[in-house]
Amino acid sequence: MNRNTSVRTIGAWAVGLAVAALFALTGWMVFVFAPREATMGDVQRIVYLHISVAWCSLAGAVAMGLTAAAYLIRRNPAWDRWSQAAAEIGWLCATLTLVTGSLWAHKAWNTWWTWEPRLTAMLVLWVVLGGYFLLRSSIEDVQRRARLSAVLAILALADIPMIIMATRWFRGMHPVTPQMDPRMRVVLLTSLVTFTALFVLLTVLRKRQLDLAARVASLEQKTGIVT
Amino acid sequence: MTAADTLRTWWWLVHKDLLRELRAPRVWPAMLLLALVLAMVIELQIELPRQQHPEYVGGMFWLAAFFAGTMALDRSFSGEHEQGCWQGLLLYPVGPGTVFLAKLTANFLAVCTLGAVLVPTFMLLSGISLLTRPGPFLVTAVVANLGFAAAGTLVSALTSSLAHRNGLLVLLLLPLVLPVVLGAVQATRFLLVGQLDGWWRWTQLLACFAVVFVTLGTLVFGYIVEE
Amino acid sequence: MGTLAAAFAITFSAVVSYVTWLARQHHRLRLRLDALEMAVGAEETHRPKSRAA
Numbered sequence: 001m002n003r004n005t006s007v008r009t010i011g012a013w014a015v016g017l018a019v020a021a022l023f024a025l026t027g028w029m030v031f032v033f034a035p036r037e038a039t040m041g042d043v044q045r046i047v048y049l050h051i052s053v054a055w056c057s058l059a060g061a062v063a064m065g066l067t068a069a070a071y072l073i074r075r076n077p078a079w080d081r082w083s084q085a086a087a088e089i090g091w092l093c094a095t096l097t098l099v100t101g102s103l104w105a106h107k108a109w110n111t112w113w114t115w116e117p118r119l120t121a122m123l124v125l126w127v128v129l130g131g132y133f134l135l136r137s138s139i140e141d142v143q144r145r146a147r148l149s150a151v152l153a154i155l156a157l158a159d160i161p162m163i164i165m166a167t168r169w170f171r172g173m174h175p176v177t178p179q180m181d182p183r184m185r186v187v188l189l190t191s192l193v194t195f196t197a198l199f200v201l202l203t204v205l206r207k208r209q210l211d212l213a214a215r216v217a218s219l220e221q222k223t224g225i226v227t
Numbered sequence: 228m229t230a231a232d233t234l235r236t237w238w239w240l241v242h243k244d245l246l247r248e249l250r251a252p253r254v255w256p257a258m259l260l261l262a263l264v265l266a267m268v269i270e271l272q273i274e275l276p277r278q279q280h281p282e283y284v285g286g287m288f289w290l291a292a293f294f295a296g297t298m299a300l301d302r303s304f305s306g307e308h309e310q311g312c313w314q315g316l317l318l319y320p321v322g323p324g325t326v327f328l329a330k331l332t333a334n335f336l337a338v339c340t341l342g343a344v345l346v347p348t349f350m351l352l353s354g355i356s357l358l359t360r361p362g363p364f365l366v367t368a369v370v371a372n373l374g375f376a377a378a379g380t381l382v383s384a385l386t387s388s389l390a391h392r393n394g395l396l397v398l399l400l401l402p403l404v405l406p407v408v409l410g411a412v413q414a415t416r417f418l419l420v421g422q423l424d425g426w427w428r429w430t431q432l433l434a435c436f437a438v439v440f441v442t443l444g445t446l447v448f449g450y451i452v453e454e
Numbered sequence: 455m456g457t458l459a460a461a462f463a464i465t466f467s468a469v470v471s472y473v474t475w476l477a478r479q480h481h482r483l484r485l486r487l488d489a490l491e492m493a494v495g496a497e498e499t500h501r502p503k504s505r506a507a
Contacts (some may be wrong), residue, residue: 046461072450074489100461105456124496127402135399138389148385151447152399155381158443159403162436166406169428170413196467205476211484227486
């Protein structure tokens with residue numbers, strides 16, 4: 001057990017360092033390598049960050065839904081912990097998306113908020129994930145909590161494509177895809193990879209912590225000792 | 228169980244709920260009254276030039292309908308819990324999917340009745356006819372109510388067994404049914420100004436939502452109610 | 455430029471805060487787990503060995 005634990009710890013540190021290195025690379029690419037955008041100037045560089053965290057929050061929501069389905073089928077509590085971890089990091093990324101989007105909107109259009117389809121969909125996702133946590137916090141029993149929140153996660157996952165469609169159509173039928181300089185595309189790709197790696201790392205770390213908490217809780221229950 | 232048996236059981240469950248409501252009205256009167264109050268308050272506040280009214284009366288109608296509708300949804304399972312009939316419901320020799328469809332039908336009928344009362348109300352208060360094209364409007368209303376009732380029945384089942392509900396239903400439901408809200412409002416708006424292709428596009432989204440959530444509900448309802 | 459810096463700063467501090475919180479929680483949980491495992495271990499040494507075991 002101890003050897004296994006130290007292998008996992010070393011693994012986590014190694015990945016952490018790799019992610020940090022990726023961040024250094026991305027940082028350089030975003031601030032130095034990426035060309036300065038003609039109309040907006042340097043502020044446009046926010047987009048690399050904004051799109052990356054948006055992608056991560058979506059990935060988190062999808063992971064939450066899929067692991068929830070796995071829990072309902074398998075009934076292994078580890079799946080429920082994956083679901084919770086993915087939802088948490090997803091929610092964190094959704095918050096960052098809204099914040100960076102809002103900052104960008106302020107610079108670009110002089111307004112802190114705009115009902116632009118992507119931001120609107122992200123806000124809905126943020127609220128849905130918040131609801132998921134509220135539901136979880138209202139249920140004491142571990143198995144019941146896992147089961148009910150898994151159902152909600154699946155409903156949310158099924159809903160996401162329709163939310164995206166609805167918000168996209170709401171603001172005109174033609175989504176605007178920004179024309180990107182090939183160098184910008186490379187930077188965006190690097191940024192996406194970096195943030196995805198970070199997202200995966202954080203989810204794994206959080207899930208491990210939830211595993212630990214579950215073991216503590218089960219031991220406390222068995223022994224009757226409260227630490 | 229044969230299909231005929233399932234159908235019979237489904238009808239019996241729906242009949243039971245409707246009859247109970249008819250004999251001891253708890254939900255429908257409050258829901259209808261709330262809808263009327265909302266219609267009154269909304270129409271009182273909105274002061275629009277005559278030409279813009281058709282664009283917005285649809286939105287106001289649907290907001291009032293969905294908000295009052297959550298009242299029916301909220302109470303659709305609480306009755307069973309309060310009177311200790313929850314276990315009885317689970318012991319019916321019929322699949323949980325059928326129980327879901329029965330509850331869905333009862334809720335669907337409730338929100339349709341709500342709509343039927345609200346349409347003339349809004350027409351009276353605003354002077355705009357929502358029924359210039361009754362056929363298409365009815366189609367939109369049916370699919371919107373079906374999707375709303377499906378999602379609402381599921382979320383209501385999720386929250387009904389919780390000790391501290393405190394408005395969790397509305398909080399969880401409204402973001403999930405955003406496609407329905409947007410869809411119904413936009414479809415009605417396009418219908419009232421005569422743009423039938425816009426109306427059709429949004430109605431298709433509503434139909435898609437209804438299909439997804441009715442199907443999903445039939446599949447996952449068992450997970451919600453299992454003990 | 456200030457907006458750009460703010461965006462990166464917020465993201466960076468959010469991630470760092472979360473990781474710090476994770477680390478602290480992990481440390482606390484580890485302590486609790488070690489204490490519990492020691493207690494369980496002590497219990498088992500003091501329990502008379504049954505024939506079935």
